[in-house]
Amino acid sequence: MHYASQLYRGLLNGMAVVAALTLVWLMVAVVLSVLMRNFGLQPWSWLFVSTEYGMFYLTLLGAPWLVREKGHVHIELLTAALPPTMLQVVSRLVALLCVLACAVLAWKGFDLVMTHIERGSTDTRGGYFIPRWILTSAYPICFGLMAIEFFRFVVGRDLLHSGQAGIAE
Numbered sequence: 001m002h003y004a005s006q007l008y009r010g011l012l013n014g015m016a017v018v019a020a021l022t023l024v025w026l027m028v029a030v031v032l033s034v035l036m037r038n039f040g041l042q043p044w045s046w047l048f049v050s051t052e053y054g055m056f057y058l059t060l061l062g063a064p065w066l067v068r069e070k071g072h073v074h075i076e077l078l079t080a081a082l083p084p085t086m087l088q089v090v091s092r093l094v095a096l097l098c099v100l101a102c103a104v105l106a107w108k109g110f111d112l113v114m115t116h117i118e119r120g121s122t123d124t125r126g127g128y129f130i131p132r133w134i135l136t137s138a139y140p141i142c143f144g145l146m147a148i149e150f151f152r153f154v155v156g157r158d159l160l161h162s163g164q165a166g167i168a169e
Contacts, residue, residue: 012065012145019062022054029054049125053135060138064145068152070160079161091161095153098160102147109139 029051033043066072079087115121116132123130153160 012068012149015061015142015145016065019058019065022058022061026051026054026058045125045127049128052125056135057138060142063142064149067146067149070162074161076161087161088159091159092154095150095160098150099147099154102143102150106140106143106147109136109143112136113140 029047033047033051036043079090082090113133113136116136121132123132123135150160152158
């Protein structure tokens with residue numbers, strides 16, 4: 001079980017590293033595109049396509065790690081005013097609602113991927129034909145992992161909310 005836990009944590013960390021590297025790529029691609037335009041050159045079509053998909057994957061690949069680290073944005077004004085017992089209930093209820101939302105999105109994402117595979121759908125941008133299932137495969141994976149991470153806050157010792165306003169600042 002310890003090995004599986006390490007493997008799972010490595011998966012989340014690896015996805016976060018890919019997201020961080022994608023962010024670096026986005027910076028390089030935008031700067032390169034602007035420089036090319038300033039010199040009167042037409043930027044390569046794949047440069048624009050890679051930034052579009054990069055923003056998509058950056059968001060989804062980093063999200064499960066962000067949930068694990070409690071790095072998501074939330075307002076703690078209400079939870080900071082709650083007594084400890086009520087904080088436990090509210091925090092776990094919010095985490096459960098997040099599990100349900102992520103599970104639904106993972107399921108619908110899986111359905112979308114399967115639909116694209118069955119239809120053989122492709123995305124054509126800049127002269128490149130990319131199977132749509134490749135583009136949408138991040139939905140079920142990332143939302144499924146986020147559901148797992150939120151579920152840890154439903155049943156685990158740690159709470160999703162600290163109960164202290166401004167603690168992360």
